[in-house]
Amino acid sequence: MTLPLIPPMLATPGKLPPVAQDARWAYETKQDGQRVVAYLEGDGTVLLRARSGEDITAAYPELRPLGAALGRTAAVLDGEVLALDERGRADFQLLQSRMGLAHAPGKAARQATKVPVHLVLFDVMHLAGQDLTGLPYTRRRGLLEELGLGGPHWSTPTALVGHGEEALRATVEHGLEGLVCKRLDSVYEAGVRSRAWIKIRNMRSEDVLVGGWLPGKGRLEGLPGAVLVGQRAAGRLRYVGGVGTGWSEAERVRLAELLRAAETDVCPFDPVPHVAGAHWVVPRLVGEVRYSTRTRAGMLRQPSWLRLRPDLAPEESAADLPDDLP
Template identity: 80%
Template sequence: MNLPLIAPMLATPGTLPAAGQDTRWAYETKQDGQRAVVYLHGDGGVTLRARSGEDITAAYPELGALGGALGTTAAVLDGEVLVLDEQGRSDFQLLQSRMGLARSPDRAARRAERAPAHLVLFDVMHLGGDLTGLRYARRRQTLESLGLQGPFWSTPTALVGHGEEALRATRASGLEGLVCKRLDSVYEPGVRSRSWIKIRNLRTADVLVGGWVPGKGRLSGLPGAVLVGQRDDAGRLRYVGSVGTGWSASERADLARLLRAAETDHCPFDTLPRAAEALWVLPRLVGEVAYSTRTRAGLLRQPSWLRLRPDLAPEDSAADLP
């Protein structure tokens, strides 16, 4: 069967629906993986396409068996490819070792043995016909009726109502966040819709600025990013990442003046960061950043600058290194 190409619907960043609207929404765990539209062709074949439309099937050979899960029934499903850690939680760093291997099937097969992928399914857009015009609640009921539970794929349940409890549970479990989906919403291919709201659980950390990378173009002479670290138990400044967002124009200009005043010829980090054109500063500026998670090496994922902390002395900045 020739299945239609369907671009994935996208969620809009936001906050929980109002308490009075809570029962009109479903809540799903926000997964930290690679979005995939899954095409089951009804002949045992399966095709996975990334959000960009790229065919990524060969990168995940262990998902090939999903092609026969519905027999001769063809379908288009929406989901997320994950790689789970030893605690059963999504580990994006492990997933990165699997991404980009669609053109290297032999390498993909070897990586699959060491870090198997798991596909989480959360929507169905085509099943014997177009379902995108159906309400979310109806599509979700249809998806769950398919019983798609296997060695490398699953269909987690969605919680209707109880949004605050669901969000607290994701935070307590160290999960990335929550996706809120309006029960009466249709599937809008390729649209970033207010009918789906994503809430990312952000953590904060106090960091020391040890360097910066000059910006380009309109940011010439200003910091395009700052290189930040935290002290370990031995007092060494460990590099934890590059932060390039979160400033207003005036804040960036103020930061540039502070960085120039603290210039030094020596890298203050215990290991040299991979940052071309980096300029080093004495690590005396304390900043607060928000981030989603840490890599196993302790680097901050998706960091964003929140504010300078002039109230904190460099030796007082808290370290929460793994």
């Protein structure tokens, strides 16, 4: 490869820029996929590297024609590989069936016919022999859009300048993962988690019932390292995941006391989850958790603990799972 190896620039978690600075920022939809840097030599070839630097080209054979689409222009492009659901929204669970197949090209090709991917392009770091990382975001973005890269498996969505509050509200209303805010004058800081890019993840919150816990390790020995939570559906308590973050030390100690008082030998979940080392409790503690989204099986993704809900009786906790889950 004659193109320079450029690790992707990373965003810092945060919140919307102040209203007075809104016009100095661009806003892009945060996508729930796999970050990739695409290297196009200008000879029709494509090399895809994951954030780790691993060559994952073979995992996504439908993206190979991107090299021909760009023609003789050599470029290094930044983007995200997505698997879209029937509503056209990124579904990370779908994408997982495509990830990890870089060393199994035959299986990757078969999966491509079942779960095709789409590459969203949002930056260009090297173009026609020129290093663009020192240029401001607005200039790089303009050069990227001039390439006209739109195809059956790739696109260059428009970025919105200003109107951050409206952009964030739209991602919430459409059930999207979140927003990335990029300062218009920002250079491309390769491999750096920069404050010039801010990511905002839309999180949901719901009530759950605690049905078990896992012992903590190290400094958490003797305390719960995670609680196992569920929600009622079709007349039974369905396991929806383990929650291991969100407590202060005092809250964790108090929770340990409550869990020990509710211990039982009987698993309250139906069906019984395969969780090694689980301690079961009578499901009478109601808690509120924050999470990003659900898997197709109803499991919570990236859950964190918000608070106990002593104001709610167990029978009052929300039953948010569809009745037709397996």
